[in-house]
Amino acid sequence: MAFDAVRGQPAAVDVLTRALASGRVAHAYAFVGPPGVGRKLTAVEFAKALLCPHPMPLTSSPLPGGEKQGEGGMVRVNACGSCPACRRVEAGTHPDYMLIAPTPPEGRTSGTLLIRIEAIRQLEQRAALRPAEGAWKVFIVDDAGRMTPEAPQAFLKTLEEPPAHTVIILILAHARELPATVLSRCQVVRFMPLREEEAVALLQARGMDEDTARLLARASQGRPGVALAQDPAAWLERRELALAILAEVGADGAAAIFKWGETLGRDRARMEQLIETWWLWHRDLLCAKAGGDPRLLLHGDRAAELTRQAAARSWEGLVEGLAACRDAWQALQRNVTPRLTLEVMLSRLALGAA
Numbered sequence: 001m002a003f004d005a006v007r008g009q010p011a012a013v014d015v016l017t018r019a020l021a022s023g024r025v026a027h028a029y030a031f032v033g034p035p036g037v038g039r040k041l042t043a044v045e046f047a048k049a050l051l052c053p054h055p056m057p058l059t060s061s062p063l064p065g066g067e068k069q070g071e072g073g074m075v076r077v078n079a080c081g082s083c084p085a086c087r088r089v090e091a092g093t094h095p096d097y098m099l100i101a102p103t104p105p106e107g108r109t110s111g112t113l114l115i116r117i118e119a120i121r122q123l124e125q126r127a128a129l130r131p132a133e134g135a136w137k138v139f140i141v142d143d144a145g146r147m148t149p150e151a152p153q154a155f156l157k158t159l160e161e162p163p164a165h166t167v168i169i170l171i172l173a174h175a176r177e178l179p180a181t182v183l184s185r186c187q188v189v190r191f192m193p194l195r196e197e198e199a200v201a202l203l204q205a206r207g208m209d210e211d212t213a214r215l216l217a218r219a220s221q222g223r224p225g226v227a228l229a230q231d232p233a234a235w236l237e238r239r240e241l242a243l244a245i246l247a248e249v250g251a252d253g254a255a256a257i258f259k260w261g262e263t264l265g266r267d268r269a270r271m272e273q274l275i276e277t278w279w280l281w282h283r284d285l286l287c288a289k290a291g292g293d294p295r296l297l298l299h300g301d302r303a304a305e306l307t308r309q310a311a312a313r314s315w316e317g318l319v320e321g322l323a324a325c326r327d328a329w330q331a332l333q334r335n336v337t338p339r340l341t342l343e344v345m346l347s348r349l350a351l352g353a354a
């Protein structure tokens with residue numbers, strides 16, 4: 001396992017294994033890419049590789065020769081995955097390893113999840129110590145873009161004068177989530193959505209049947225972690241609800257818009273999911289109208305219905321539908337109430353379908 005468990009990120013794994021092989025490990029890395037594509041998994045495997053006293057050769061993609069070679073010409077840059085050190089990294093109990101993730105406000109179980117200054121101070125204190133067991137101390141900051149406003153400033157001090165033998169890995173969706181002063185001190189490692197076949201294989205390996213795996217690989221747009229985080233049945237149910245609402249609004253107009261606004265108007269998280277579902281449906285309608293390859297459809301299992309609906313709609317109406325979804329998404333991010341967001345969006349979708 002170890003780095004072999006990371007799927008579909010050969011460039012990222014290559015950067016890290018080369019650093020390990022050459023001994024030129026950076027003090028700080030920024031793992032940048034969408035959630036659900038293996039950023040955290042890779043970070044944990046990298047931590048294990050740094051802390052494992054019994055490294056193994058890479059089995060899946062041996063590096064081209066040259067650098068430090070082990071037996072059989074293989075570079076020993078992979079954690080063994082089974083020694084006590086590897087197991088304690090996995091469990092989060094290794095003394096030279098720390099994973100920081102966003103937390104709710106102190107003393108509460110709910111509230112906005114943020115990387116708080118106290119966590120950064122704790123990281124600073126531990127980074128200042130010598131490694132207890134291994135050659136390195138490894139810190140992973142998950143969702144590092146969620147730092148409170150004062151946290152990056154505090155963090156910058158550690159990055160400017162990194163304590164010896166310290167590796168800090170920041171996990172981010174976008175480079176712009178952190179000030180350039182912080183990011184410029186990190187080596188950026190990019191993570192990409194997985195190709196469809198890779199995502200399907202990964203989901204099947206987790207026990208999904210092929211049809212469901214393909215549907216969710218497409219719906220999650222190559223982010224298997226996102227697909228795994230949702231129950232496939234719940235996803236299908238949500239799609240049925242989203243399409244039923246559209247049909248009802250088409251038939252009953254304002255009465256249906258009002259009814260669904262009242263029914264769903266308080267649930268922001270559910271609204272975000274529905275908007276995404278409508279967005280992807282309109283994307284498919286546009287694809288079907290353009291006569292695109294049916295294999296490009298996210299909702300390939302509903303191809304006949306998409307073709308029928310697409311034929312009945314104008315180009316302008318479809319583009320307007322996508323714009324309505326996008327505007328609704330942005331309205332929710334700006335804290336417009338879910339109810340108002342839904343009502344405005346459904347009115348626009350109804351007009352676009354007319």
Ligand SMILES: [Zn+2]
Pocket residue numbers: 052053054079080081082083084085086087
């Ligand atoms: Zn090990």
